[in-house]
Amino acid sequence: MMIDVLTLFPDMYKNVLNESIIKRAIEEKHLEVNLINFRDFAEDKHDKVDDYPYGGGAGMVLKVGPVVRALKSIENYESAKKIILTPQGSPFKQSKAYSLSQELHLIILCGHYEGYDERIRSYFDEEISIGDFVLTGGELASMVMIDAITRLLPGVIKQSSHQNDSFSNHLLEHPHYTRPREFEGQKVPDVLLNGHHAKIETWRKEHQLKKTKDKRPKLYKKYLEVKRDD
Template identity: 45%
Template sequence: MTIDVLTLFPEMIEQALSHSIPARAQKAGLVDIRAHQLRSWAIDRHGTVDDTPYGGGPGMVMRVDVAHAALSAIDHTHRAHRIMLSPDGDQLDQGLVKELSQKKKLILLCGRYEGFDARIEKYIDQKVSIGPYVLSGGELPALVIIDALTRLIPGVLGNQESLKDETFEDNLSDYPQFTRPEKYRGMTVPEVLLSGHHAEITKWRRSQRQEI
């Protein structure tokens, strides 16, 4: 799978993905993530990517010609699934994460300021929101999507089994987990987990998963 991120802050993406599971996934060649500087497609030598809104009003709007040039350059036959991060997009949930993890090529277009000129919608496939609140830019949402979907790519997690009982699988929460110390400030570990009786442990864990 390849993921191209179009952003004014590629270093935010690169830095955040240089740790833990996303870093391992890239090193293992299971996902190829590239962060591109949108300014490289600016229309002037000052690297201008935004302008004042027609009709007036506060803030700056990101230019459609710059974003379109970037999309065409990295995906000129439109093979990728092109996502624009936007607070009014389809709300990200585990179902959508699964759907996106099946795509071979993804593009994540990150806005800043007042967002993109509305005409960009002609060149994207989907708008995605990570929640009903407004952030300053699309980089954190892009990272949330990348993190959530890379862990679903077969081979990325050390133990694929850990996905099977995770929260949201079968519309249930994960079961509670415990580790050493066995006693902590008067709190103990459920007896059954110390019993070594695998069938009983499985039964107990199943009983602990809550509907969500």
């Protein structure tokens, strides 16, 4: 997969792209990330990418010209899935991470300041938010998305490692334990120690359901609805 990120702060990505699973995915050519500073596409002598809002008001607005010129500089940008990051977008969920992981080419625009000149929106396919809060810029949001998408790319991690992840089947994940068998009086459940795979699966499913019902009742309701419709 190729991801082009349109950002004013490419240096923010240095650590994230050079650590852990994303680093390996890039090294093993599952993923290519290009950081494009759309300030390079400003046309005035001060490289300005923002300006005062028509009609007045607080904050500066991202100008349409530099963003659109940067977008059009990307090879095959027409066929890419073009995403604009905004708190007004549809919520980024595991199901969205999964569907985006099936794309060959993503372009992600990170906003800044008060927001975008409204005309920028017409050049993009989809608006995404990573939650109901307001960040200073889209960079952290794009890194969250890149991380969630990368681990779903074929060959990056074992499919079995993510197919039971929380949210994959409208459920949270079951509890995990590792050594030691007992820590400060807390014991690993016996069922996990006896090697009886069917019993272990039953225990895991029961706890998956209980965790989801207790912690995320709306998700549990969705799970029951989907199960009923199957």
